[in-house]
Amino acid sequence: MQQGTEKAAMKVEGLQVPAGIEGQHVEIKPGLRLVILDSRLREDLCLHFETEEAPYELTYHLDGLMHYSVNNSKGGKSFWGKPGFNVASSFPFSEGTMEFPAQDRVRAIAVHIEPQVFLSCLDDQSDLIAPELASVFENGCFSHYFQPFGMLPSMSLAANQILECPFHGSARKLFLESKTLELLVLHLTQLLLKSSRKMSEPNVGRLDRTRIQKARDYLLEDFQNPPSLFQLASLVGMTHTKLNRGFKAIYGTTVFGYLRQHRLEQSRLMMETAEMNIAEIAYATGFSSPSHFAKAFLNHFGIQPSAYLKEITQRRFICLK
Template structure:
């Protein structure tokens, strides 16, 4: 027998356990009982620092569980299964394996967990800003092999699973058997979380290197890629897909994707995303349109996504940006 539940209903069951959550002696850790309707066990949430959280899941389901998740925004997550595991349409990760999920849009899909095995998993939740600060990815010399982990708010997220190495397993066991308390515990767990992050980054870089295939562009290819860029900017609020764009300029998918990154230093839709925000800033500064109208004109269908992306680009909310420019225009009138 299996239970099917939507993600909102799933987390609603967790919210009902708030009254019996256990705030540990260490204020940075909270233990949340697993909902009794679904199984027995708990989740330990450990806040290590801004942008980095550690979760230890240890529970046994009563029945197989199918979780239906809507399309949603996703931060970076690295999950290691010591026992149990999950599977869905795009990937799976079982005992002795890990799953890497990049930031961006997670598609609508169903996840399945089996009741036959106790689930013991360690999850690292990493905000893109923290990830960038660790690797200095904001610089011009950023590591191109890792940019696929940092999708824009409109890009589908990257996901991959792999086998947990012996070195990773040792770090995982050290997390579970942490001998410290208080601030020492927090520092120790943070060091182990960063160690796991480093190990996965090392594997990701090695994987990227093995797949590396330098794209040698002909002058005609470069001209076609510039033409594709112009098509994107002419269709800012309804762009063609990558496949359609490649065909429109007469390139195969592989040459187009690699060539666009080589010419412009980012993906086609990364370039479009940046241009949309630049155009949005110009329109808001002009003061002739509302925030909702600007978001629609530049191609953001979800206003909350637009606000988050705008804030990341300009450092302020669209509303504050608009008001400040309106004030400047009144003062200059």
């Protein structure tokens, strides 16, 4: 992949949206910032960055691809940000690159949390968090940390609502603050639940993790007509029971639980375009009937699809006023 070489220094103080990417940088309140990326790239772009004392960052990837490479005294880390990818990280005194391949659209949300905000949220539960994060309680700054999480439906919904905020002025500021705090609460709950399990879920080795990620890719290639569980397991060289257990350990749900989540998220994105009615969306995303789809949508997002579609219409009306 050929890349551009534009340089963008990123530091904690005065952190901005990377040069060459369309987006917004919003100060929610002291110690809590929001970066909104929504851009179309005509050519590959490579951005270089450096950090000093770094915040705790929550990143929610909704559309498009981006590749991160980070190097510091603790070693290196390289990973892809893909749709549905949610990661918590802190990379103090590091340098690296963010690579964006040419693509129709890249959409992501990042929440940057300074130590004082993190401390105020978890000051009475410090014994429940990961050792890499516990240092913030001792010296007031974050050490190196990287942890991918499954993006909960509620997180996906809140992140998309931030990107699609129809308000302006004070109403916009209040809306973005409420949704950012919602994401923070959801993450802290997820973080504490993960720590409190005490590794009760089965460990997944590197080879099996690679196979499971490949199975996920196969599953989503044709999510309207996916392979059966046995076919999928055969494609990646695993038994169906081991594949299901591994999926639950990595993604928090079974193979077809994950597929259902993906179908529902795709249906929600289709509603945003308002080009199809609910029945058409149900069949386009692989549901057997509109009633089955409506029940699944309600269980997943906590709202009927008809009510959600009405809310989208009202938002558009506000934007046109």
